[in-house]
Amino acid sequence: MENxxxxxLDSILERTRELWEELRGERIFxxxxxGFFGCWLLESFAWANDKLNLNAEAVVLTRNPEAFKARxxxxxxxxxxxxxxxxxxTFAFPELRCGYIVHGATExxxxxxxxxxxxxxDVAVNGTKRVLECATKIRSEKxxxxxxxxVYGKQPESMPTIPEDYLGGPDTTQPGSAYAEAKRVxxxxxxxxxRDTQTEVKFARxxxxxGPYFPLDSHFAVGNFIQDALLGGPIKIKGTGAPYRSYxxxxxxxxxxxxxxFKGVGGRTYNVGSDQAVTILELARIIASMFHPxxxxxxxxxxxxxxxxxxxxxxxxAKDELGLTxxxxxxxxxxxxxxxxxxxxxxxNSAYNERPSQSSVFRSDHDYTQRPQTLFHL
Numbered sequence: 001m002e003n004x005x006x007x008x009l010d011s012i013l014e015r016t017r018e019l020w021e022e023l024r025g026e027r028i029f030x031x032x033x034x035g036f037f038g039c040w041l042l043e044s045f046a047w048a049n050d051k052l053n054l055n056a057e058a059v060v061l062t063r064n065p066e067a068f069k070a071r072x073x074x075x076x077x078x079x080x081x082x083x084x085x086x087x088x089x090t091f092a093f094p095e096l097r098c099g100y101i102v103h104g105a106t107e108x109x110x111x112x113x114x115x116x117x118x119x120x121x122d123v124a125v126n127g128t129k130r131v132l133e134c135a136t137k138i139r140s141e142k143x144x145x146x147x148x149x150x151v152y153g154k155q156p157e158s159m160p161t162i163p164e165d166y167l168g169g170p171d172t173t174q175p176g177s178a179y180a181e182a183k184r185v186x187x188x189x190x191x192x193x194x195r196d197t198q199t200e201v202k203f204a205r206x207x208x209x210x211g212p213y214f215p216l217d218s219h220f221a222v223g224n225f226i227q228d229a230l231l232g233g234p235i236k237i238k239g240t241g242a243p244y245r246s247y248x249x250x251x252x253x254x255x256x257x258x259x260x261x262f263k264g265v266g267g268r269t270y271n272v273g274s275d276q277a278v279t280i281l282e283l284a285r286i287i288a289s290m291f292h293p294x295x296x297x298x299x300x301x302x303x304x305x306x307x308x309x310x311x312x313x314x315x316x317x318a319k320d321e322l323g324l325t326x327x328x329x330x331x332x333x334x335x336x337x338x339x340x341x342x343x344x345x346x347x348x349n350s351a352y353n354e355r356p357s358q359s360s361v362f363r364s365d366h367d368y369t370q371r372p373q374t375l376f377h378l
Contacts, residue, residue, distance in 0.1 A: 002296070008211070009043060009044060009047040009175060011251050013216050015255045016255055018090060019122075019258055023057050024152055025054070027057045028056070029140070030059070030104070031103050032061075032088075032103070033102075033105055034062045034105065037257070040213065040251075041257060042081060043254075044254040045080070045231040046058075050080075059094050060083050065343045068083065089123065090130065091130065094134075100261065101138075101139045101142070101144070102144045103204065106183070114176065117179075118183060121178050122181075125186070128340060129189060135197075135199055141199060142200045142202070143206070144260060145186060145203050146206060146257075149207040149313055150183055151180055152168045153181070154311045155312070159316035163314040179264035192268065202266065202267075203270065205269055205271050205313070207271065208220075208245050209253055210249060210330075212340035221280055222287075225287045226341065228295065228339075229290070233295020235297045236300045237280060237281065237284055237300065239280065240306055241280045242341070245277070246273060249337075253325070255324065256270075259322050268321075274312045275313060283330075287338075
């Protein structure tokens with residue numbers, strides 16, 4: 001069976017082909033390899049490894065190998081990918097040299113950030129300490145830390161996009177800042193390690209994303225909206241719909257992360273995301289307009305003169321220093337994500353001889369200029 005991401009993976013390979021020679025015959029260790037970031041890294045790694053005959057291997061740390069095999073069997077059983085079972089804080093080091101590390105294992109669920117912020121910090125900090133000990137053991141030359149734009153704290157109203165040299169930060173008196181502050185400590189630990197070793201450490205500060213493998217049932221608006229639409233609607237905006245966000249598709253994400261790992265300057269931070277801002281309401285309308293009948297978009301809160309809320313990166317450093325670009329615009333990114341989930345749903349329903357449950361039909365030949373009516377619940 002052809003990989004449903006074949007077109008996307010060919011696009012990634014076309015844009016990264018020259019990078020992969022560095023990994024020929026080498027091994028890479030990836031933590032956090034079974035989430036959204038990890039799946040795109042592993043899909044693109046396996047694709048390049050096969051197409052270019054790299055004879056490379058990826059060792060992937062996961063707490064639950066069996067669950068990952070059930071969710072993504074074609075990745076988990078790929079001959080170039082080895083699953084290592086363990087907790088990021090206590091895992092046994094691979095008994096192999098791995099010249100490259102991508103460290104992305106953290107807790108990101110909003111429930112944990114709210115209910116067990118100390119536990120979230122523990123996983124991030126002690127997990128990073130363990131990964132850095134591992135880096136010495138397996139003699140790694142380059143390490144990419146998957147950080148977050150959350151390290152900047154609240155984006156000032158007067159700042160359209162956040163540059164890497166902005167020195168803001170989260171409010172450390174608020175337990176809800178646990179995730180953001182944990183990412184800051186992870187960056188600090190990696191910076192200390194880079195100072196004391198020969199390992200090149202690079203930092204990718206991620207913002208907002210969309211694409212295949214993106215969770216639909218977590219705390220992210222874009223995933224929730226897509227799930228609402230697939231179930232027939234309405235698309236429910238629990239806030240006002242006024243905040244501004246921007247979304248990078250999985251192909252661009254993979255290209256940017258591989259480029260930063262291989263070509264980024266050691267000790268350098270790079271914002272990773274799109275700088276094309278849309279409001280949450282505009283996002284919901286784009287998603288709704290791709291279905292027939294078009295689901296309603298319901299906004300449940302209205303606040304007069306709401307303060308400006310932005311979370312938009314300045315990405316000129318990645319563009320100027322590394323030649324990186326955004327190749328997928330938001331409507332096409334959303335369309336491709338919905339197509340992938342539609343195929344996944346059809347495959348599962350076929351396996352169980354069931355009919356699809358959603359009542360809205362995805363428009364694969366959609367005209368993006370159409371917009372649904374919006375109902376405001378005040």
